[in-house]
Amino acid sequence: xxxxxxxxxxxxxxxxxxxxxxxxxxxxxxxxxxxxxxxxxxxxxxxxxxxxxxxxxxxxxxxxxxxxxxxxxxxxxxxxxxxxxxxxxxxxxxxxxxxxxxxxxxxxxxxxxxxxxxxxxxxxxxxxxxxxxxxxxxxxxxxxxxxxxxxxxxxxxxxxxxxxxxxxxxxxxxxxxxxxxxxxxxxxxxxxxxxxxxxxxxxxxxxxxxxxxxxxxxxxxxxxxxxxxxxxxxxxxxxxxxxxxxxxxxxxxxxxxxxxxxxxxxxxxxxxxxxxxxxxxxxxxxxxxxxxxxxxxxxxxxxxxxxxxxxxxxxxxxxxxxxxxxxxxxxxxxxxxxxxxxxxxxxxxxxxxxxxxxxxxxxxxxxxxxxxxxxxxxxxxxxxxxxxxxxxxxxxxxxxxxxxxxxxxxxxxxxxxxxxxxxxxxxxxxxxxxxxxxxxxxxxxxxxxxxxxxxxxxxxxxxxxxxxxxxxxxxxxxxxxxxxxxxxxxxxxxxxxxxxxxxxxxxxxxxxxxxxxxxxxxxxxxxxxxxxxxxxxxxxxxxxxxxxxxxxxxxxxxxxxxxxxxxxxxxxxxxxxxxxxxxxxxxxxxxxxxxxxxxxxxxxxxxxx
Numbered sequence: 067x068x069x070x071x072x073x074x075x076x077x078x079x080x081x082x083x084x085x086x087x088x089x090x091x092x093x094x095x096x097x098x099x100x101x102x103x104x105x106x107x108x109x110x111x112x113x114x115x116x117x118x119x120x121x122x123x124x125x126x127x128x129x130x131x132x133x134x135x136x137x138x139x140x141x142x143x144x145x146x147x148x149x150x151x152x153x154x155x156x157x158x159x160x161x162x163x164x165x166x167x168x169x170x171x172x173x174x175x176x177x178x179x180x181x182x183x184x185x186x187x188x189x190x191x192x193x194x195x196x197x198x199x200x201x202x203x204x205x206x207x208x209x210x211x212x213x214x215x216x217x218x219x220x221x222x223x224x225x226x227x228x229x230x231x232x233x234x235x236x237x238x239x240x241x242x243x244x245x246x247x248x249x250x251x252x253x254x255x256x257x258x259x260x261x262x263x264x265x266x267x268x269x270x271x272x273x274x275x276x277x278x279x280x281x282x283x284x285x286x287x288x289x290x291x292x293x294x295x296x297x298x299x300x301x302x303x304x305x306x307x308x309x310x311x312x313x314x315x316x317x318x319x320x321x322x323x324x325x326x327x328x329x330x331x332x333x334x335x336x337x338x339x340x341x342x343x344x345x346x347x348x349x350x351x352x353x354x355x356x357x358x359x360x361x362x363x364x365x366x367x368x369x370x371x372x373x374x375x376x377x378x379x380x381x382x383x384x385x386x387x388x389x390x391x392x393x394x395x396x397x398x399x400x401x402x403x404x405x406x407x408x409x410x411x412x413x414x415x416x417x418x419x420x421x422x423x424x425x426x427x428x429x430x431x432x433x434x435x436x437x438x439x440x441x442x443x444x445x446x447x448x449x450x451x452x453x454x455x456x457x458x459x460x461x462x463x464x465x466x467x468x469x470x471x472x473x474x475x476x477x478x479x480x481x482x483x484x485x486x487x488x489x490x491x492x493x494x495x496x497x498x499x500x501x502x503x504x505x506x507x508x509x510x511x512x513x514x515x516x517x518x519x520x521x522x523x524x525x526x527x528x529x530x531x532x533x534x535x536x537x538x539x540x541x542x543x544x545x546x547x548x549x550x551x552x553x554x555x556x557x558x559x560x561x562x563x564x565x566x567x568x569x570x571x572x573x574x575x576x577x578x579x580x581x582x583x584x585x586x587x588x589x590x591x592x593x594x595x596x597x598x599x600x601x602x603x604x605x606x607x608x609x610x611x612x613x614x615x616x617x618x619x620x621x622x623x624x625x626x627x628x629x630x631x632x633x634x635x636x637x638x639x640x641x642x643x644x645x646x647x648x649x650x651x652x653x654x655x656x657x658x659x660x661x662x663x664x665x666x667x668x669x670x671x672x673x674x675x
Contacts, residue, residue, distance in 0.1 A: 123149070123152065124143065124146060124148070124152055124153035124156065125153075126156050127139060127156055127157050127227070127229075129227060130227070131227070131228060132228070133182075133185070133190045133192065133221045133228040134180055134182060134192065136157060136221075136228050136229075136230075137180045137192055137194070137219065137221070137230070138180060139157065140154060140157040140230060141178055141180075141194075141238065141239070141240055141243065142240075142243050143156070143157060144237050144238060144239050144243070145239045145240075145243035145244050145246065145247040145248070145271075146247050146271070147168075147237075147247070147271050148271075150168060151168040151237065154168070154237075157229060157230050158229055158230045158231070158233075159222065159224055159229045159230065159231045161231070162229075162230055162231050162232060162233065166233060166235060167235040167236070168235075168236070168237055169204075170235040170236035170237070171201060171236045171237075172201060172202035172203075172236065172237045172239065173198055173200075173201055173202075173211070173215060173236065173237065173238050173239070174198070174199055174200040174201065174202060174208075174211075174239050174240075174241050174244050175196035175197060175198055175199060175215065175238060175239070175240055175241065176196065176197045176198075176199050176240070176241060177196065177197075177240055177241075177242075178194055178195070178196040178238065178240055179194070179195045179196065180192050180193075180194055181193045181194075181195060183218070187223075188222060188223040189220075189221070189222055189223075190220075190221040190222075190228070191218065191219070191220055191221070192218075192219045192221065193216055193217070193218055193219075194215075194216070194217040194218075194219055194238065195214065195215070195216050196214070196215055196238070196240075197212075197213070197214055198211045198212060198213050198214070198215050199211065199212070199241060199577070199578070200241075200612065200613065202239075202244075202248075202269060205268065205284070205287065205290065206268035206269050206270055206284065207266075207267070207268055207269075207290050207611065208250075208267065208269055208611045208612065208613045209573075209611070209612070210573070210574060210575055210577050210611075210612030210613075212577055215238070217233065217234050217238065218234075219232070219233045220232035220233070244269075247271050248269040248270060248271045249269065249270055249271070250267055250268070250269055250609070250611075250613065250614065251267070251268055251269070251270050251277075251281060251353075251356070251357050252265035252266065252267055252268075252353065252356045252357075252592060253265070253266040253267075253268060253281065253284055253285055253289070253349075253353050254266075254348070254349050254352040254353045254356070254393075255289050255293070255297035255298065255299050255349065256297060256298045256299075256300065256345050256348065256349065256389075257296070257297055257298075257542055257543060257544055258296060258297065258298065258561055259543075260298070260341075260345060261388070261389065261392065261486075262389065262392040262485065262541075262542040262543065262544075263348060263349070263352055263389060263392060263393060263542065264293065264296070264297050264540075264542045264544040264545070264591070265356075265591055265592040265610075266289045266290055266293055266297075267592060267609060267610065267611045267613075268284060269613075270284075274322065274323045275319075275320050275321055275322060275323050277322055277357060277359060278311055278321055278322035278328055278330075278354060278357075278359045279307075279310075279311050279321075281353050281354060281357055281359070282301075282307060282311070282330065282350070282353075283307075285299070285301045285349060285350070285353060286301045286302065286303065286305055286306065286307075288302055292558060292570075292571035292573070293544070293558060293571075295558070295560050295570070296544050296558045296559060296560055296561075297544065298345075299349070300335075300338070300342060300345050300346040300349055301346065301349055301350070303334070304333075304334035305332055305333070305334040305335055306332065306333050306334055307330060307331070307332060307333075308331040308332065308333050308366075308368070308369075309331055311328060311329065311330055312328075312329045313326035313327055313328065313329065314326060314327030314328065314329050314362055314364050314380060315327075315329075316329065322354075322359040322360075324360070325360060326360075327360065327361050327362040327363065327364060327380060328354060328359060328361070328362075328363055328364065329364035329366070330350070330363070330364070330365055330366065331366040331367075331368070331369060332365070332366065332367055332368075332372070333367075333368055335367050335372070336367060336368065340373075343372055343373055344373070344386070344387075344389075345389070346372070347363075347365055347372060347373070347381050347385075347386065348386045348389050348390065350363065350365060350381075351363050351381050351382070351383055351385075351386060351390075352383065352386070352390060352393065355383050361380060361381065361382050361383075362379055362380030362381065362382060363380050363381040363382070364380040364381075365380070365381055392485070392541070392542060393591055394590070394591075394634050395438060395485060395541050398438065398439045398440050398674075399436060399439070399440025399465075399674055400412065401636070401638065401662070401671060401672070401673060402421065402434070402436060402671075402672040402673075403418060403645060403662075403665050403669045403670060403671050403672055404431055404432075404433065404434050404669060404670050404672060405418065405665055405666060405668065405669040406429060406668065407428065407429035407430050407431045407432075407448075408420055408421075408425075408426060408427070408428065408429050408431065409421040409425040409426050409431060409434050409443070409445070409672070410426065410665075410669075411426075412662065412664075412665070417663070417664040418664050418665055421465065421466070422465070422466035423463070423464070423465060423466040423467045423468065423469075424461075424463055424467065424468050424469040425443050425445055425461075425463070425465070425469065428447065430447045430448040430450070431445045431446065431447050431448075431461075432445075432446045432447065432448055432458065432478075433445065433446045433478075433479070433480035433481065433670075434446075434480075434481070434672050435480060435481030435482055435483050435490055435672075435675070436465070436483065436672060436673070436674040436675070437483045437487035437490075437674060438483065438485055438486075438487060438541070438674045438675060439487055439674075440465055440674060441464060441465055441487065442462075442463075442464060442465065442483065442487050442490075442504065443462070443463055443464070443465050443469070444460065444461070444462050444481035444483065444490035444492070444502060445460075445461045445469070445481070446458050446459070446460055446461075446478045446479075446480070446481065446492070447459045447460075447461050449474065453476070456474035456475050456476060457475075457476055457477075458474065458475055458476065458477060458478040459471045459473070459474050459478075460472045460473040460474070460475075460478050460481070460492060460494075460502060460513075462490065462502055462504070462511045470511075472502045472511050472513050473492070473494060473500060473502065473513045474494075475494035475495045475498070476495050477494070477495055477496060477533075478492050478493070478494050479492050479493040479534065479535060479536055479537050480492070480536065480629075481502075482537060482538045482539045482675065483539070483674070483675060484539055484543050485541045485542065485543060487504075488503060488504055488506070489501040489502060489503045489504065490502045491516075491537055491539050491546070492537065493533075493534045493535075493537050495533070496532070496533020496534055496535070497518070497522065497533055497534065498515070498518075499515070499516040499518050499534070499537065499569060500513045500514060500515055500516060501513070501514045501516055501567060502514075514566070514567070516566075516567045516568060516569060517566065517567070517568035517569070518568070518569050519568070520557075520568070520569065520570045520571065520572060521534075521550075521557065521569055521572050532550055532551030532552075533550065533551070534548050534549065534550045535549050535550070536548060536549040536583075536585060536586055538586060538587050538588055538675070539559065539675075540559075540588050540591065541588060541591060541675065542591055543559060544558065544559055545557070545558060545559060545610065546558075546559055546569055547586050547587075547588065547594050548572075549583045549584070549585070549586060549596075551582075552581075552582025552583055552584075552599075553574055553576075553579075553582075553583065554574065554575050554576040554579070554583050554586060554594070554596060554608070555572050555573060555574050555575065556572070556573055556575060556594075556610050557569040557570060557571060557572045557573075558570045558571045573612070574612075575594075575608055575609075575610065575611070575612035576594075576596060576606075576608045576612065576615060577612065578615055579598050579606075580598075580600060580602075581598045581599045581600035582598065582599050583596050583597065583598055583599075584597050584598065584599050584626065584627065584628065584629075585597045585627070585628065585629045585630045586630060587630050587631050587632045587673075587675070588632065588675065589607055589632045589634070589637070590634055592609055592610050593607050593608070593609055593610070594607065594608055594609075594610065595607050595618070595630050595632045595637060596608065596630065597626075597627035597628075597629070597630045597639060598627075599625075599626050600625070601625045601626075602620075603617040603620060604620055604623055604625045604626070604627045604641075605617070605618045605619075605620070605623070605627055605630060605639055606618060618637070618648060618657065619648075619656060619657055619658065619659070620659075621656070621657075621658035621659060622646060622658055622659040622660065622661070623639070623641050623646065623659050624641045624642045624643045624644075625641060625642065626641070626642060627639050627640070627641050628640045628641065628642070628670065629670045629671070631670075631671045631672060631673045631675075632673065633673050633674075633675070636648075636673065638662070638671035638673065639659065639671070640669065640670040640671060641659075642667070643667050644661045644662070644665065644666070644667060644669075645661070645662045645665045645669050645670065645671045646659035646660060646661050646662065647659065647660055647662055
């Protein structure tokens with residue numbers, strides 16, 4: 067509600083009022099000669115006047131629709147889950163609507179074909195055939211899937227209109243309709259070390275003013291089982307919401323829509339320490355802000371401020387400090403490249419020059435990883451030995467300083483650093499995953515084995531085939547992205563009570579790739595950038611839940627793309643002729659790949675991570 071202060075009417079103001087009254091009299095006199103005008107009406111803001119009455123609930127089926135077209139309309143309607151899929155039930159006979167169980171599996175398909183099997187004057191049978199791409203779980207999580215589904219659907223005429231009379235339980239949605247009705251949201255949970263947050267993606271279909279409450283309820287319900295061992299949830303029971311969510315000023319209408327902020331009163335958090343309250347607030351604020359539910363965020367504990375520092379103005383993302391910055395960490399060093407076996411620094415003004423220290427003087431490097439702060443380097447070097455002797459050596463050292471060997475093997479993948487620069491990950495001989503851990507006090511490096519039983523065991527739901535050719539650790543340290551036998555996987559990074567590490571819960575993503583994946587990297591905390599060996603759409607992005615694969619375009623690329631490296635601000639690839647950066651024009655046109663000059667055809671780009 068806007069409170070307006072009454073001001074005294076000046077002489078000029080009085081004249082304006084008199085003119086307005088006179089104009090109103092003239093308009094009334096003219097209107098008297100018009101027919102069917104209402105005697106009174108409620109004021110409406112410009113742009114909100116309805117030209118026609120608004121229908122209550124979903125639109126009914128179009129009359130006179132042929133059965134095949136009605137079936138297509140039904141498939142669009144199934145993506146609307148409101149009121150027990152009322153929109154879809156309107157396409158059924160009363161008996162079919164009563165018997166249909168919409169709480170069974172929810173299948174997302176690429177595009178459904180409706181094939182007529184038989185048809186008479188009043189009866190018809192169709193087969194719905196489609197390639198399955200995903201499944202939507204009850205908790206809103208998306209899971210990639212593959213295979214062909216075939217559903218038989220019986221139709222009949224009711225009062226001259228075709229209706230579905232028999233169909234399998236469950237919901238089938240085309241991906242295009244699914245993404246129109248549902249929106250992907252990120253729930254944020256705190257990593258085990260309390261220094262970062264990790265996203266847990268969910269798909270939600272609710273009214274905008276119900277979104278904030280749904281997100282909070284989902285946070286309280288907790289993370290998905292596969293990520294739960296790697297994170298903490300400060301909103302877990304006995305935490306609960308007291309009463310209803312309101313805007314910051316207490317207004318219960320339109321919460322989370324536009325400006326106005328959100329006020330939430332929680333119970334069950336009185337025992338949390340001051341630091342735990344900050345992490346609690348981080349989960350709430352980052353989850354709501356990522357969903358574009360605008361602040362300020364007034365967070366209460368049993369009616370009292372969660373933190374007295376924010377009692378008046380509420381919380382904002384900037385109040386969260388380093389843990390908010392961990393969502394989009396900034397690298398402290400710029401683009402480097404590996405050229406002719408040497409690490410070079412790419413200067414936009416002066417061109418590439420050898421990096422300082424050991425790594426800028428040798429000429430036998432095969433791949434290089436830089437820590438986020440640019441102070442540590444891990445590189446795979448050619449050992450110069452013939453098989454069966456180990457042909458690769460993992461070298462570790464400081465940027466600008468010396469290096470020493472840490473591990474040997476026939477093959478070693480491109481090293482990947484954790485966000486704090488304490489360890490570099492790599493895969494030796496395709497199956498042995500190691501962490502090269504730096505002792506902060508002595509500077510010594512010790513390789514530690516990582517348990518991979520769930521990756522290669524037949525007991526895994528998605529056992530790996532072949533060897534791992536790429537491994538990249540997420541910036542929050544919770545997830546690993548891998549390529550094995552040309553397929554793309556994600557796996558959780560689990561820290562066991564004894565301090566050892568394990569890769570668990572492997573899940574295949576990017577199943578739509580028609581050619582093997584050759585390289586990948588982390589784009590954002592929930593998105594992977596990858597390169598394929600094909601010539602069509604050679605560089606793509608995909609979400610960590612396997613949804614939303616999209617092309618980054620191929621303008622100026624000459625496949626094959628050999629390597630990708632990315633940060634939130636910059637994305638680079640090495641194709642068959644050069645190193646290129648993804649460039650977006652200020653005018654907002656299609657992005658294109660622009661060559662980084664001076665590096666040559668054999669160079670590969672390197673960003674921290």
